[in-house]
Amino acid sequence: MRVMRPFGAREAESGLVSSRRILQGVQQVQAACDTCGAQLIPNAAYCERCGTRTRRARSMVRLAIRVELLFFLLFVGLVVAFIWIYSSQP
Ligand SMILES: [Zn+2]
DSSP, rough: OOOOOOOHHHHHHHHHHHHHHHHHHHOOOOOOOOOTTOBBOOSBBBBBTOBBBBBHHHHHHHHHHHHHHOOOOOOHHHHHHHHHHTOOOO
């Protein structure tokens, strides 16, 4: 049986690596995979060898999650506002 590594640990590790890179001022296109070191196709979202998401793809996913969360909160706020308006009417 294979023991799965917790998702959070890996994300935290990559977060540390990327923040260190930003501090160093390295803002170039990622050329090699962080996990296996294989060469990446320019603007690739995944490593062809091991399937690891590239830094660019990870940041895009983070942005997408943030936008989605914003829309979700907007929707919840709208529903709550409507419920409040309707319930406050006589
Ligand atoms: Zn790889």
